[in-house]
Amino acid sequence: MMAYLTHAPISVDSLLREVQSPARGGTCVFLGTVRTDDDVTAIEYSAYDEMAIGEIERILAEAHDRWSDAGVTLQHRLGTIPVGEASIAIVAAAPHRDAAFGACRYVIEAVKKRLPVWKKEIHADGTVAWVDPSGKPVAGGLRDR
Amino acid sequence: MPNVTVRFFARYAELMGCESTAVRVADNAATVADVLARVRETVPGAGALPPRPLAAVNLRQVKLDARVNEGDEVALLPPLSGG
Numbered sequence: 001m002m003a004y005l006t007h008a009p010i011s012v013d014s015l016l017r018e019v020q021s022p023a024r025g026g027t028c029v030f031l032g033t034v035r036t037d038d039d040v041t042a043i044e045y046s047a048y049d050e051m052a053i054g055e056i057e058r059i060l061a062e063a064h065d066r067w068s069d070a071g072v073t074l075q076h077r078l079g080t081i082p083v084g085e086a087s088i089a090i091v092a093a094a095p096h097r098d099a100a101f102g103a104c105r106y107v108i109e110a111v112k113k114r115l116p117v118w119k120k121e122i123h124a125d126g127t128v129a130w131v132d133p134s135g136k137p138v139a140g141g142l143r144d145r
Numbered sequence: 146m147p148n149v150t151v152r153f154f155a156r157y158a159e160l161m162g163c164e165s166t167a168v169r170v171a172d173n174a175a176t177v178a179d180v181l182a183r184v185r186e187t188v189p190g191a192g193a194l195p196p197r198p199l200a201a202v203n204l205r206q207v208k209l210d211a212r213v214n215e216g217d218e219v220a221l222l223p224p225l226s227g228g
Contacts, residue, residue, distance in 0.1 A: 088228050118223055
């Protein structure tokens with residue numbers, strides 16, 4: 001099985017091999033990639049690794065409980081990721097498309113809410129800024145994202 | 146008098162100037178909020194923490210009234226931004 005956290009570029013093919021099977025006729029792939037907003041050149045991702053792995057295991061188990069015929073896996077990349085490269089890939093394969101889309105969507109939404117992962121934007125002029133998805137103003141130069 | 150390890154991540158680690166510390170809390174009914182109060186007393190930079198940061202105990206996210214026990218690992222988590 002692939003590691004859920006990696007510092008290397010994500011291989012979607014490897015994730016596909018984990019969950020696809022002759023009985024699963026629908027496969028949904030979600031890729032989250034680094035955007036170039038506001039002259040961002042890269043994002044540095046960090047995590048509370050041990051907790052993130054446990055949370056990923058729980059999220060995938062919940063998806064399996066809800067879509068028992070589906071195979072779902074994911075990989076989150078950490079470290080400095082340049083614009084255009086994937087920070088996360090989620091692959092869900094199921095007998096039919098509804099379950100594949102449903103499981104894939106469930107997992108990315110849960111990841112966004114629950115995974116202890118943080119990102120720091122690196123800008124073209126060399127400045128950096130922590131990303132706060134809540135948009136609340138907090139000391140330290142956070143961006144509303 | 147539980148001894149717990151407190152870990153800081155991402156922006157909080159930068160604010161604290163360290164990635165972890167050890168604190169001792171006063172009694173056996175101590176909570177994460179008590180740990181947070183000890184951190185504010187003992188770690189320079191802790192004044193910049195928000196009033197109610199996200200927290201985890203032993204790798205599970207918890208509320209600030211969750212109990213802590215001897216040897217627990219408490220983590221203070223900036224707003225999550227994975228994916």
